[in-house]
Structure formats: C-alpha cells, structure tokens
Amino acid sequence: MPLPRLTLTPDVSHGPLDGAWWPRCDALELELPSLVSSLEAGTAATIRVTVDPAEWPDAPHTVMAPGRVIAVEPAQPGSGAHVITLDCGTAGHWVLLVVPPGAPAGTAARLLAAAADPENPLTAARMPALADKGRPVDTTGDAE
Template sequence: MDPRRTPAENVPADDGHTYRMPLPRLALTPEVSHGPLDGAWWPRCDALELELPSLVAALEPDRFTTVAVTVDPAQWPEAPHTVMAPGRVITVEPTRSAGEEHVITLDCDTVGRWVLLVVPPQEPADEASRLMTAAADPELHLGASALLTR
C-alpha cells in the first residue's frame, strides 16, 4: 500500500465491495419443532432494524416473499413498524401476550413460521450458548420464560 494514500483511496471504485451484516447467532431445532420454541436467536444489539435483515435472510432464502415479525414492545420499545431489507420490507407487529416478552415470531409465507427465544444481547457468551442449546433441543419442552429463569 502506498503510505501516502488512505486505505479507502486504494480501493477501486468498481470492486463491488459492500458491507455485509454478520451472520445471525441462531440455533434452530433440527427437525420440525413440537415444543413452544423452534430455537433461539442472540442479537448483537437492541436495534431491531439492524439485526432483523440478517435473521430473516438466514431463515427465508427467497428475497421476494412476505415476512411478518411479531415482537414484544417491552423488549423492543423502539421497534419500527417496518424494516427495509434487500429485496423486501419486513412488517413488525407489537404484541403483549403473556410469556412472550423474550420471544420473536417470524412468519415467512413460503417457508414457515418460527418462534424463537431472544437471548438478551448483553448476555455472557457461556450463558447465551446454554440458552440457545436448550431452546433448540427438541426433547426440552420449555417456553422462553422457563428457560430464562432456569
């Protein structure tokens, strides 16, 4: 690299380099879930508009299908009603169902529906890993509140 140039100056304008969100931290049940949860998601931050596109992309390969997400407003107080993602608009609906404060529900019209435990972003890695493994265990039939208080 030429020491008189900044790194940005050394990148050709047409190199196709774009920023990509990291893959979501996600654990899903290996088969169709028969419990209250289909797995767990551990977002990196509380900004749903930043986290949701990569989660949806991991679950829904077709960019042009309809995706609706349900979240608890207590956990996501600043959640937007829509989130823009490449090739789609994700609809976000608040819900206040009992026991659903640490759950996100994703309805993808061509693939299916997922109910995921949301591991708090600030959770230590070892505890987050334990929660994600438990939520994705098809033999363990615990809901989000029970997993978080265990």
C-alpha cells in the same frame, strides 16, 4: 470460533420453541435483515415479525432489507415474553427465544442449545430465569 447467533430445532419435531436467536444489539432495524436471510426466506416472501413490546419498546413498524420490507408488529400482552415470531409466508414460521444481546457467552450458549433441543419442555419465559441463576439449563425442566 465465535458462537452461533441462531440455533434451530431439527425439522422432525419441535416443542414450544423452534430455536433461539442471540442478536448482537437491540436495534431490530440492524438485526432483522440478517436473521431473516439466515432463515432462507425467499425475497418474494412476505415477512411479518411479532415482538414483545416490553423488550423492544422502540421497535420500528417496518424494517427495510435488500429486496423486501419486514413488517414488525407488537405481540399481545403476555403472549410473547422473550420471544420473536417470524412468519415468512410459504418459507416458514418460527418462534424463537430471544437471548438478550448483552448476555454472557456461557449463558447464551446454554440458552441457544436448550431452545433448539426438540425434547426441551421449557417455555421461553422460564429459560432466561434459569440462565440468570447462573445454572445450566436442564431439559428436564429443572436447573442443576
């Protein structure tokens, strides 16, 4: 069974992240429509996405999706490394760790699980560094 490409924290409580997303490629115009639909944002919702311009240098300003237009904006410098923020109006607001599309499946699985853990104190900027070391992500804040 293929790994899920999106994990979310439970509704009860969350830390600095609401989950993680592992896109199949780095083309936002191809990936955003399915991400937004998986978050169950109604078609009437206004959708605004903020991305790290260093990680998405060719991000379009708008992405067309069935029944909607998704506005894509660059994050302020230093505020959005490894993160995508989705504001879907009344449907919700999510801050997701972005697992690089080319990440090995084991690394992606660890990051998806750790980012969705409501007890996880790690920041998005630190999680990929731990995964790059090939060590499991530990929710106490240290690599094993």
